[in-house]
Amino acid sequence: MSGKEQHPDLEAQQATQEEPELDRGIVEAWAARMISNPDRAYKATFYLATIFFLVTTLFPFYWLFMVALTPRGDLSNVGVLTPGGAINPGAFVDIFTTLPFHRYMFNSFLIATVATVIVLFVASLAGYVFGRLRFRGRNALLLSVLVTSFFPPAAFFVPLNRLFNTNIGALRPLLSAGSLYNTPYAIFVPLSALYLPLSIFILMTFYSQIPEGLEDAARVEGTTRLGALFRVIVPLSAPGVATAGVLTFITVYNEYFFSSLMTDGRPENWAPMLEGVLRFQGEFEVLFNLMAAASIVAVLPVAILVIVAQEKIVSGLTAGAVKE
Amino acid sequence: MASVTLENVTKEYGEEVAVENMNLEIQDGEFVTFVGPSGCGKSTSMETIAGLTIPTEGSVYIGGEEVTNLPPKDRGISMVFQNIALFPHMDVYDNISFGLRLRKYDQAEIDERVEKAADVVQLGGMMDRMPEEMSGGQRQRVAIARAIVREPEVFLMDEPLANLDAELRVHMRTQLQRLHRELDTTIVYVTHDQAQAMTMSDRIVVVNDGQPMQVDPPLTCYNEPDNLFVASFIGSPAMNFAEGQATEDGFESRYIDIPFDLADYGIEPDQSLTMGIRPEDVYLERDTNLAEEPSRTYDAVVDVLEPMGDEVFAYLLMDEDVEASAEGRGEGQLLTSLDPDTVIAPGDDIEIVIDRSDVHLFDTDTEQAITHELRK
Structure with missing residues (x-):
């Protein structure tokens, strides 16, 4: 800043500098x-x-x-x-040798990825319907979807746990035990459902802002409504999709309640990352240094994801507007 | 190339009727314009042709085949939108080739067609620009290139020039006519701007309240309007109207009366009539010789003059006591267009004649035209 372009406050300060010296602390x-x-x-x-x-x-x-x-x-x-x-x-190596911590991480990573893909896909369809179509009962339906997310997840646990522990004959050819307990499905099915409403809400807001003309243009040019959604509306809502995706991924990756109760805690039975961290706590001794190392390692995938998606997320969380 | 037929098309949005029982036949290769005030249903009519809207009742045919329930992509149409609707996340090449890529054309053919389309609208060398880096006119040309690149059977344009500035709009108007001549495709055009409708079309469809009021070549709509709505909508500035009734020996209103033989036009005495006369068919008394079939003279007072350069619009009051209405031309007010060299000033008392051969008579109750000239 130079000369006359100074902030008015600065000028004011200089102007008043000639005030008499006061004896101040x-x-x-x-x-x-x-x-x-x-x-x-x-x-x-x-x-x-x-x-x-x-x-x-x-x-x-x-x-x-x-x-x-x-x-x-x-x-x-x-x-x-x-x-x-x-x-x-050495702790950073020990966590992988003492326990297959990489397997726990892989489990969580896979479950979070699948849940994110499912949530984004279903929420895109629902967000399109709620954001762009007008039909009778739209608000009531939207409200009932959102209400799901108001319940504490624990409220769903008992019925879900009983359901997933039931042997279903039809599943026997697919799953060895015939029940969903100890499978990744038991984790990402309820988690996807729980975090779906938030994503629907985010995507709905974004999709509703895409001008109708663009969708019409895409449909005239040669796609269906669904094609227009994924070729035009979703790419233009990238900040919203990234926000919904990252929020879902992080929540599911860090989720403990369902993940720990729907498996028996063994890595080969799809126990999640947090279960792995807690496994360093033995009966007689708590290996705090290994738990600390495991926690740091476990944060890395999320940190990388956030850094990659950061730009989009910031504009998604703040502005939320699509130009034109 | 294909014909387009609307058969009893009705579109309702809940209680609201956007298009009512529309019947229309558009010939192969024709340039047809829907024109009407906003909210009259002209855009909805076009959307039913495009397939963006499914009509509540009735059928749509393109090229003789029924397409009423086909999705837009299978109708062999392309469309230019009012808000241009380029995909903001794609560059010019991707925008133009979008439809071809979806239809899985060979890369070589796509390139060739895109280049050809870009040439037609003079967009060479801009292939990797993003829409946001282009001016309004350039974007409009990309949108047109995107529409012509697929060589559609029917070309739909919904107010494509509405968002351009005045100069560019006139320029694009001639461009579009040239394009129509080159492509020889059926074009259906929607606008509320009658200048575009008059200048470009083979035929115009004047729409009001979801119904076609008249379907004719532009000059027919101008010279022989079927009803009061078309008479007042087409033409700028609008036609003068005087409400009156039939007497034993002609038409009579408060300020203007014209004698004629009722029997010639099948008019009953006391029938309510509305007379219409275009500004250019009203002459000063001294120019009587310009009128083909001059009427008697009427007294008038000059109220306001609007010199346009090539002509002067003179707002006249038929009587000094007439109050100039704030909403359009009221009773006793008359607009005439005069030669720019006419020496005339507000407040002048003048005499005028009207050209009987261009007088329009309408039945006030049915609003239908009775005649477009009054012989002696």
């Missing part, structure tokens, strides 16, 4: 400076808030990292900022 002087130049106050508040949020979100990771680097025997010596004892990154 440090705090008083600082407050006076802030008042005469609010820009400084805004900037200071901004940094303060940013640092606060960064510390509260990142410090647990840092500390987790320190715990993971601490050898088992020194766990009680972990400080606030320093690892206890000699740094030992």
